[in-house]
Amino acid sequence: MKERYIEGATRMAKLILERRDELKSKDGAALVFPHSSVDGDCVGSACAVASVLRFLGVSAWVSMPEELPDNMSFLGVEDLLFYPTEEFTCGDLLINGKHYDLAFSVDCSEGHRMGDNNCKLFELYDDALDIDHHEVLHLSSDLKWIDPGSSSACEMVWYVLVKISELIGKPVSEVVDVRTAKCLMAGIVTDTGRFTYTNTKPETLEAAGALMDLGGNITEVCYNLFDMKTPEEFSITSAACYEARFCLDGKLALAVVPEQMFRKYNAGKDALAGVAEKLRDVGGVEFSCVLREIDGSIRANLRSKSEFDCSEFAEKYGGGGHKRAAGFRVTGRDINDLAGEIISEASKYL
Numbered sequence: 001m002k003e004r005y006i007e008g009a010t011r012m013a014k015l016i017l018e019r020r021d022e023l024k025s026k027d028g029a030a031l032v033f034p035h036s037s038v039d040g041d042c043v044g045s046a047c048a049v050a051s052v053l054r055f056l057g058v059s060a061w062v063s064m065p066e067e068l069p070d071n072m073s074f075l076g077v078e079d080l081l082f083y084p085t086e087e088f089t090c091g092d093l094l095i096n097g098k099h100y101d102l103a104f105s106v107d108c109s110e111g112h113r114m115g116d117n118n119c120k121l122f123e124l125y126d127d128a129l130d131i132d133h134h135e136v137l138h139l140s141s142d143l144k145w146i147d148p149g150s151s152s153a154c155e156m157v158w159y160v161l162v163k164i165s166e167l168i169g170k171p172v173s174e175v176v177d178v179r180t181a182k183c184l185m186a187g188i189v190t191d192t193g194r195f196t197y198t199n200t201k202p203e204t205l206e207a208a209g210a211l212m213d214l215g216g217n218i219t220e221v222c223y224n225l226f227d228m229k230t231p232e233e234f235s236i237t238s239a240a241c242y243e244a245r246f247c248l249d250g251k252l253a254l255a256v257v258p259e260q261m262f263r264k265y266n267a268g269k270d271a272l273a274g275v276a277e278k279l280r281d282v283g284g285v286e287f288s289c290v291l292r293e294i295d296g297s298i299r300a301n302l303r304s305k306s307e308f309d310c311s312e313f314a315e316k317y318g319g320g321g322h323k324r325a326a327g328f329r330v331t332g333r334d335i336n337d338l339a340g341e342i343i344s345e346a347s348k349y350l
């Protein structure tokens with residue numbers, strides 16, 4: 001294990017084992033929180049943590065802010081997922097007869113990134129555990145492991161699981177089953193753009209290599225997550241690319257997808273996966289933005305090639321993410337007005 005991972009991974013592994021003992025003694029349950037607008041990394045890391053907590057004898061669930069996207073159904077994680085309702089958040093917090101006693105966030109550290117119901121549940125406990133690779137301010141504590149130098153939350157979770165297997169004296173293949181290996185692979189390939197982004201490091205490939213050995217089939221994971229499209233998804237994706245505008249001397253690529261386009265192609269809200277990346281990859285483009293109008297709100301996906309800071313840009317609209325990939329959601333705006341505003345805001349940087 002690389003030097004820089006040892007302290008954080010060991011500390012989290014010990015904390016997880018301590019909390020396991022506490023939870024078992026009071027017969028409690030753990031909830032693991034991903035961020036909203038779920039992706040392969042938050043779902044993969046949350047499912048891996050919940051699955052390993054169960055292996056360690058604790059009732060654990062991934063508290064989902066929304067339905068699992070269809071392209072992740074191949075992971076076969078339904079039995080790990082819990083969908084909290086508003087009534088649940090105000091009730092006695094019993095999950096299959098066990099009281100919710102441990103909050104654990106992955107791939108995000110702040111309640112407001114988790115959706116309304118999950119935010120309420122997460123903020124009930126001020127001793128939540130947290131594994132995250134986003135830049136965060138003022139949130140460091142002994143209970144958190146935050147490493148913006150890591151490619152993904154899944155890479156960090158992998159090294160924690162290696163430490164857990166060492167501490168409990170079991171082979172890592174017992175702690176990390178085939179499904180968990182696929183979940184972790186899903187997060188690593190998502191956040192590294194299949195090992196092409198600059199966050200891909202030797203330790204990322206080392207983790208992925210070990211996960212392949214444990215059944216994390218990279219071909220299956222990549223096909224299902226990125227390449228497989230329904231005919232409807234293929235059509236709307238092609239139309240969004242075809243109609244994309246190149247502005248600001250070709251440095252900004254912008255795709256605007258209003259609600260009627262989803263109706264025209266009979267496509268679901270997750271149908272535009274990969275479009276922001278395709279637009280960013282066009283020669284001369286520095287910043288790409290995909291705006292999609294869904295159920296009266298507008299979701300934006302931002303990508304950049306090198307200097308443009310998507311995370312900073314997304315924060316102007318209440319969103320967040322990383323320098324090269326970020327997003328936000330706004331309500332009550334006209335999609336074309338917002339597109340115009342984004343062009344003029346981006347012109348200040350490009």
Ligand SMILES: [Mn+2]
Nearest residue numbers: 041107153191
């Ligand atoms: Mn991530």
